[in-house]
Amino acid sequence: MKARVHIMLKDGVLDPQGEAVRHALGTLGFEGVTGVRQGKVIELDLAGDDKAGAEAQVRAMCEKLLANTVIEKFTVEVI
Structure with a gap:
């Protein structure tokens, strides 16, 4: 059996990697991306x-x- 865990920063926690990706998408011409969470x-x-x-x-x-768990939330999916 497999389990898949998705881990994301909690809302309100600064995501510098996500912000860097959002900025890079804009410089590549992908307009309209207002936020990225990694x-x-x-x-x-x-x-x-x-x-x-x-x-x-x-x-x-x-x-x-x-x-x-102080700054991240997670979901578990058993497949």
Whole structure:
């Protein structure tokens, strides 16, 4: 089974990478982009077939290691 974790900065947290991408898009002629937020996606291969247990385990991984919960939010998708 696979799990996919999407991690993004929380609203209100400055995103310098996103701002750099927004600026670069403008210089390349892509007008109308008023904001960019950059995040990360982590895919995990998990043993077992307990979907609820896997989601709980991945959430614990995020809380302890994968996400900085002070400034980042995350979503977990078990596939």
